Amino acid sequence: MSTTTDQATPERSAAEGSPEEPSSAASASEPSDGTERFLDSDLALQVHFLASRARGRGISHANRQLEGLDLKVRQFSVLSLAASGMNPSQRELGEFLSLDPSQIVALVDHLEKRGAVRRETDPRDRRSKIIVATESGEDLHAQALKILTDSEDHTLSTLSPRERKQLRSLLLKIAF
Amino acid sequence: MSTTTDQATPERSAAEGSPEEPSSAASASEPSDGTERFLDSDLALQVHFLASRARGRGISHANRQLEGLDLKVRQFSVLSLAASGMNPSQRELGEFLSLDPSQIVALVDHLEKRGAVRRETDPRDRRSKIIVATESGEDLHAQALKILTDSEDHTLSTLSPRERKQLRSLLLKIAF
DNA sequence: CCATACCGTTGAGAAAGTCAATGATGTAGA
């Protein structure tokens, strides 16, 4: 798909004055800078590149929206599983989130100090620590989930409901 | 545009004890580990999570396959655009790859020392440096592209050709 | 000529990722 009237030929580069500017912190977005001409490169065909960009945009936006809760997507992912009622251990958290156990420690430490989660020694295996959300943690999670849902809705705004479903389904197939 | 808060880039796949081909006689279920029970969590519905995991797995595998060329996906992305004939400037590289200009400097420095790319001052704007691949750089790119194509083929092995096309199309829509 | 904006570069510090080692605990086998 090409909505560009531009071509790959390096003819000129500065014929347009200054398009616009990121006036303050509001609308803005749509980083359609002028690098769309690279969409024809073979790099742009690679899924890892597209996934990286999509992910980057999504997480970036989500993190901005979460600022009010002083929470990051990274922390939310742990909190979310802790609040899921599925009683994940730290090792499981690491597996599922593709994070090193040492990072889980730091994440849980942070959330625990904040009073959002609690470490509970698994009675069946005292080496293992089950991470569960506190009441305020569940509160926080509910608020964050709402914000993230809206954020994702924004991120996927160019996709129809059907396409969104397809996207999730396809990603799920290759994510595990 | 500068993305304010962004998250990292997990490039590790804890879920892989043995790279290579899974095969084996085992039943080989979806998740390599045993954390599939979390697929019902609301976290697993979030596109950013799925994209992160998919991306992590893909890049991780790709990087392993590229080890023989002593090249990383990150470096390839710059080399690829340099070898595209589109004469990208460093600023454009940064925009397109969502990387800070300072990171582009480091990446180009590395590739230049290796003799894969060359900095050419843009005659139209002497502030700007056009990055072009050398002959050996184009060679390297060709080899890497082949490896990455195979790698992606492996990463997307659970998807039909039609689904792969859909996935690229959907990601493209939300990546820009 | 001057003010302003942009490009690449440098440097510093924060965040994230990687890896090895350790204490506590669990498990299987002699």
Next chain:
DNA sequence: TCTACATCATTGACTTTCTCAACGGTATGG
């Protein structure tokens, strides 16, 4: 039972990646 080995959370050291501010060289518009 005792013993060897594996697993879990944790710590610490280190590398990579990210983010931001500042600076010199260059362009652009008065």
